Amino acid sequence: MTAAVTAAPPAPSRLADDDLDLLLLIRHFELALLDMFGRGELHGTTHTCLGQEYVPVALRPLLADGDHVFSNHRGHGHYLARFGDPHGLLAEVMGRQGAVCRGVGGSQHILRDRYLSTGVQGESVPVAAGVALHLRRAEPGHLALVHLGDGTWGEGAVYEGLNMAALWRLPLLLVVEHNGIAQSTPTSAQLAGDLAGRARAFGVAHTLVTSTDTNTVRAALAPVLRRVRERGTPAVVELRTHRVGPHSKGDDTRRPEEIGYARAQDWYARYARAYPEQFAAHDERQRRHVAEVVREVAGRPASRWEEAGRG
Amino acid sequence: MAERVVENLNQALHALLADDPGLYLLGEDLVDPYGGAFKVTRGLSTRWPERVLSTPLSEGGIVGVAGGLALAGQRAIVEIMFSDFVALAFDQILNFASKSTAMYGRAVPMRLVVRCPTGGNRGYGPTHSQSLQKHFVGIPGLTLCEMSPFHDNRAVLAGLLGSGRPGLFFEDKVLYTNRMYADGVVDELFRYDLVGADGDVARVWVDDPEQCDCVLVVPGGLAVRAVAVARELLLRDDIVCQVLVPSRLWPLDVDGLLPAVARAGRMVVAEESTAGGTWGAELAQAVHTRRWKALRAPVRLVHSADQVIPTAAHLERTVLVQDADIHRAVKEVVTGA
Structure with missing residues (x-):
């Protein structure tokens, strides 16, 4: 049931320009948010995906418009990879006009077409199983994908949903971004056994991917998604990744060497070293693009929640 | 003599499933020949085996699945075997189904009903006898209805499903065996x-x-x-x-x-x-x-x-x-x- 994909080669592979642009868009979007929080220009909270940007970028061409994607609290990259819409997302985070959800949902609660995020861990797994139940009957070949973290596997909802998906043969894909830490608690202190064993207990295929190279990850994921579509059975993919930033903002209590280790694994610096010319041009372009998005959205009037939209 | 309340409810579910090919019914031990702990779902799985599903013991998960069906534009009715267990589904009701009608900044219909066999007087004890309605009062987006011998269950359930708001439907377990009242007559007085x-x-x-x-x-x-x-x-x-x-x-x-x-x-x-x-x-x-x-x-x-x-x-x-x-x-x- 468990298929391991070997670690990325020492040097990352060269990325297509559009993949690199998307990775960098997400990176600079997240950096801009932390920067704005630091200056007191954002209200509330946020969870950035620094270091984990390649997960939705690797998945992007493997997903069809008819697939449902369920995201979580750390979902900016998932949204940007699906829609390429930094204006709508930033307006949502800032509560400005043009916000995807009028500023009601904010960073963690977004619904657009077949993309939904919520702020409660694990809640989306049975919901996605319900969507997959409908897809199996009405739209075979499509799937429901849930992004979750290693910490989410403490929630019973994950197992209830996975159990039904396995019993009923539902096209449900759980994509686990295993970054080794749940807020401040290391995985070793919150997860007994391992995810491979947990998936095996349900008779569900599990694939481990340790690479952070977008091309390699995509190649490893492609057959998994194909199997979920063709067989209509659930699968778990576990991506060993690295949270380069804090859980939220300024709340990183890891030891310096732990943060240093995560940074050493970061695709961003490694790619910059491997392909300096390609990287520099795209990095600068996306940095400026995001700066312009921030400037433009910050100048918009406040979002409005119409009475008719209040449920 | 008028039908029993449980028969009225069973016929309501038959009619709703017949009318709406996008309606699912989920719960524990629902399928025939058992037909549910209180026999409310008798005969339904035989007619609609694809849409009437017995589930694992996973109240939270079942209501989550119903929420997913609703999100995908379908309709769902969930039976909680004893309403006491709806506590296990509180997150899905409070934080997903009810909130989703409004928290995305626009009205999102969530057409699902959670049926809750409720109440005491049957000697089932502390965890099988409660009336939990009050715990769901005042949740934005959520409607609460209760089965009665005066109200036709088909109309009530159709109204809940049609409203676009998730609903809880409380069913007094003793009431199942009472008769419906009909034609404006309760008794000679x-x-x-x-x-x-x-x-x-x-x-x-x-x-x-x-x-x-x-x-x-x-x-x-x-x-x-x-x-x-x-x-x-x-x-x-x-x-x-x-x-x-x-x-x-x-x-x-x-x-x-x-x-x-x-x-x-x-x-x-x-x-x-x-x-x-x-x-x-x-x-x-x-x-x-x-x-x-x-x-x-x-x-x-x-x-x-x-x-x-x-x-x-x-x-x-x-x-x-x-x-x-x-x-x-x-x-x-x-x-x-």
């Missing part, structure tokens, strides 16, 4: 009609619907008991008590109650929930605010004791609201005792 803006409130009266000494408001699960109390009050104490049974508990339909309350000037609310934070307290507050000057006495609340519900019948009676409690409350309010 009492008549009933449906009033309020959408005919939501069943009004039970003797002689003249415009005349009574006191209004007794109860959810559907207490309807038969309330009618028995009204009969006793009339025959023993010469007190004319009008019983009002709203199908919808939340959001409150105060407008449907106010005309009768204002005429009588006296109101008692009875429910089986244990004390504290009750539905009746919400009703009382609403009536006090809107019709204080028309009241001759404050609204009186009757409910079960602030205790767990024991198993042994003689102990269960000491905790659950009894007909005598309701009788005494109405009499005291009317006589000013």
Whole structure:
């Protein structure tokens, strides 16, 4: 049931320009948010995906418009990879006009077409199983994908949903971004056994991917998604990744060497070293693009929640 | 003789599934030949094996699946075997199904109903006898209804599913075996009609619907008991008590109650929930605010004791609201005792 994909080669592979642009868009979007929080220009909270940007970028061409994607609290990259819409997302985070959800949902609660995020861990797994139940009957070949973290596997909802998906043969894909830490608690202190064993207990295929190279990850994921579509059975993919930033903002209590280790694994610096010319041009372009998005959205009037939209 | 309430509910589910090919029914032990712990779902899985599914013991997961079906534009009804277990689905109800109707900044229809066999008097003990309605009062986006012998279940369930808001439907377990009332007749003394803006409130009266000494408001699960109390009050104490049974508990339909309350000037609310934070307290507050000057006495609340519900019948009676409690409350309010 468990298929391991070997670690990325020492040097990352060269990325297509559009993949690199998307990775960098997400990176600079997240950096801009932390920067704005630091200056007191954002209200509330946020969870950035620094270091984990390649997960939705690797998945992007493997997903069809008819697939449902369920995201979580750390979902900016998932949204940007699906829609390429930094204006709508930033307006949502800032509560400005043009916000995807009028500023009601904010960073963690977004619904657009077949993309939904919520702020409660694990809640989306049975919901996605319900969507997959409908897809199996009405739209075979499509799937429901849930992004979750290693910490989410403490929630019973994950197992209830996975159990039904396995019993009923539902096209449900759980994509686990295993970054080794749940807020401040290391995985070793919150997860007994391992995810491979947990998936095996349900008779569900599990694939481990340790690479952070977008091309390699995509190649490893492609057959998994194909199997979920063709067989209509659930699968778990576990991506060993690295949270380069804090859980939220300024709340990183890891030891310096732990943060240093995560940074050493970061695709961003490694790619910059491997392909300096390609990287520099795209990095600068996306940095400026995001700066312009921030400037433009910050100048918009406040979002409005119409009475008719209040449920 | 009219059908039993459980038959009416079973036929309602048959009709809804026949009418709507996008409607699913999920729950534990629903499929034939078992047909559900209270036999409400008998025959359904035989007709619609793809859409009537027995599930694992996963109340939270089942309601989550229903939420997913609703999100995908389908409809879903979930049976919780004993409503006590709906506590296990609280997150999906509170944080997903109800919130999703509004938290994305626009109205998102979530067409799902969670059916909750409810209440005591069957000796099932502390974790199988509760009336948990009060714990779901005041959740934005969520509607609460209760099964009654006056309200046709097909219409109530279709209304809930059609509203776009998720709903909880509480079904008193003793009521299943009672008969539906039909044609405006309760018995040789009492008549009933449906009033309020959408005919939501069943009004039970003797002689003249415009005349009574006191209004007794109860959810559907207490309807038969309330009618028995009204009969006793009339025959023993010469007190004319009008019983009002709203199908919808939340959001409150105060407008449907106010005309009768204002005429009588006296109101008692009875429910089986244990004390504290009750539905009746919400009703009382609403009536006090809107019709204080028309009241001759404050609204009186009757409910079960602030205790767990024991198993042994003689102990269960000491905790659950009894007909005598309701009788005494109405009499005291009317006589000013």
